[in-house]
Ligand SMILES: Nc1ncnc2c1ncn2[C@@H]1O[C@H](COP(=O)(O)OP(=O)(O)OP(=O)(O)O)[C@@H](O)[C@H]1O
């Protein structure tokens with residue numbers, strides 16, 4: 001049995017593993033709320049937040065990797081079901097998801113991995129580094145996202161879903177990897193870029209991110 005102390009010190013050794021990777025520049029409620037809603041649905045007792053040190057598909061970041069990690073940690077303090085994993089900061093190379101999953105699989109060979117992404121990420125998934133190999137290591141769980149509708153899905157993504165989509169969580173649990181599931185609608189029209197813009201023009205963002213994260217942003221004069 002896990003004690004309350006041991007629960008949050010790393011990835012649990014027995015249950016399925018849920019991971020939400022992101023640039024988190026900054027982390028916001030559009031990350032946290034849909035991710036939290038997945039826990040029950042997937043039968044997870046923890047969700048790992050994995051900040052990308054060098055995000056593969058972004059030109060750069062505004063806050064440093066350390067600052068983004070600090071904000072993720074503040075969000076985790078508020079919600080004990082979230083755990084921040086800093087492993088991508090320990091690598092000097094681009095934060096490819098494949099490399100991260102290979103590391104985790106080595107540590108937890110028998111555990112199922114759910115890699116959580118938003119619909120925008122699904123639309124570009126076939127451009128990810130060795131995406132076919134990623135699907136040998138995890139299932140993808142896709143959160144809906146305003147602005148990225150199923151009707152607008154690129155042809156390559158349609159083909160990807162045709163080969164990998166399942167409609168029921170029980171189907172995911174039949175294998176360790178290789179499937180894609182669309183999570184129940186949980187629409188949060190929030191993005192980090194919108195928050196950065198609003199902060200730059202001195203607009204109120206309180207309703208978009210956890211208050212300790214906003215306090216950190218103000219204290220460190222970020223996004224001005
Ligand atoms: N509002 C949202 N609803 C659902 N998924 C989201 C939402 N915001 C981000 N995500 C997902 O979370 C992951 C990390 O996103 P990221 O940290 O790049 O945030 P972002 O808001 O998309 O950032 P930016 O606006 O700077 O591009 C991605 O898979 C993304 O699809």
Ligand SMILES: O=C(O)c1ccc[n+]([C@@H]2O[C@H](COP(=O)([O-])O)[C@@H](O)[C@H]2O)c1
Pocket residue numbers: 020021022023024050052055056057058095096097098121127128129130
């Ligand atoms: O591995 C890749 O090629 C790859 C390409 C784009 C995004 N990702 C991962 O997807 C997650 C969300 O990325 P982003 O850029 O939307 O913050 C994050 O964990 C990234 O490392 C990974």
